[in-house]
Amino acid sequence: MGKPPNLYAFPSADELAPSLRTFVLDAQNAAIERHNVFRVGVSGGSLPQVLAKALLVESNGDGKVQFDKWHIFFADERAVPLDHQDSNYRLVKKEILDKIPKGMGTPTVHPIDVKYLDDVQEMADQYEKTLVGAFAARDSVKLPLFDLLLLGCGPDGHTCSLFPGSPLLREVDAWVLPISDSPKPPPKRITLSLPVAYHGIRIGFVATGAGKKDIMKQIFDTEEGAELPCGLVNTKGEDRVSWFVDYPAIEGVAFPARRGSL
Numbered sequence: 660m661g662k663p664p665n666l667y668a669f670p671s672a673d674e675l676a677p678s679l680r681t682f683v684l685d686a687q688n689a690a691i692e693r694h695n696v697f698r699v700g701v702s703g704g705s706l707p708q709v710l711a712k713a714l715l716v717e718s719n720g721d722g723k724v725q726f727d728k729w730h731i732f733f734a735d736e737r738a739v740p741l742d743h744q745d746s747n748y749r750l751v752k753k754e755i756l757d758k759i760p761k762g763m764g765t766p767t768v769h770p771i772d773v774k775y776l777d778d779v780q781e782m783a784d785q786y787e788k789t790l791v792g793a794f795a796a797r798d799s800v801k802l803p804l805f806d807l808l809l810l811g812c813g814p815d816g817h818t819c820s821l822f823p824g825s826p827l828l829r830e831v832d833a834w835v836l837p838i839s840d841s842p843k844p845p846p847k848r849i850t851l852s853l854p855v856a857y858h859g860i861r862i863g864f865v866a867t868g869a870g871k872k873d874i875m876k877q878i879f880d881t882e883e884g885a886e887l888p889c890g891l892v893n894t895k896g897e898d899r900v901s902w903f904v905d906y907p908a909i910e911g912v913a914f915p916a917r918r919g920s921l
């Protein structure tokens with residue numbers, strides 16, 4: 660058994676945001692110092708709204724968000740046009756990119772190539788090439804090591820678009836995988852593979868609301884939960900993984916949470 664993940668709990672999403680900010684800024688600063696760029700993978704779902712609360716605020720002396728140094732990739736994406744209501748890009752744009760105040764800089768964003776909406780295998784291959792360009796050319800690595808992955812946890816324990824029981828969880832070579840039959844709509848998607856997810860240099864999960872409490876209990880308190888996609892990231896990512904949750908999301912969870920602090 661490796662080192663356990665960190666579980667940080669706060670009364671509400673608003674109270675969670677400053678600690679999430681500190682976590683992201685620490686990852687940003689370490690990455691910029693190491694290679695002068697911050698490569699971050701973001702999820703859709705409920706995450707972008709909480710992330711906006713963490714990032715799009717005045718610095719209170721804890722450091723600056725340097726969006727000019729950010730390269731934003733998608734931990735998963737739905738095979739829909741970029742302005743479609745199901746698009747994770749659209750969500751991140753609406754919640755964060757369109758609201759970045761002047762002076763925080765402009766990130767480089769890497770959306771999917773919508774030329775391949777009808778061919779998710781090709782879309783995944785092309786997105787993998789985007790990652791090869793951004794990571795391998797620079798670092799000659801076998802896997803893209805994201806400076807930070809910001810992940811969500813679905814009520815079934817899925818993360819990225821890696822769903823419980825999916826054969827995709829066994830993939831060891833590909834960095835980006837296609838999905839044609841996602842149990843959650845829309846069915847066609849691409850996703851980072853599990854090894855890419857758990858090799859993140861830092862991995863932050865955000866889970867808020869009472870709708871997450873049953874799955875959180877399963878992931879943190881049961882052996883079966885460790886086999887769910889979120890549980891697998893916990894096991895393999897060990898203490899590189901930090902969860903930011905509100906109290907309703909961990910009601911009844913026995914695993915020890917640090918309450919109200921990072």
Ligand SMILES: O=C1O[C@H](COP(=O)(O)O)[C@@H](O)[C@H](O)[C@H]1O
Binds near residue numbers: 703706734747817
């Ligand atoms: O379908 C998806 O769901 C997950 C979880 O979403 P949440 O709303 O329960 O936070 C999300 O992380 C992923 O990016 C998205 O495509």
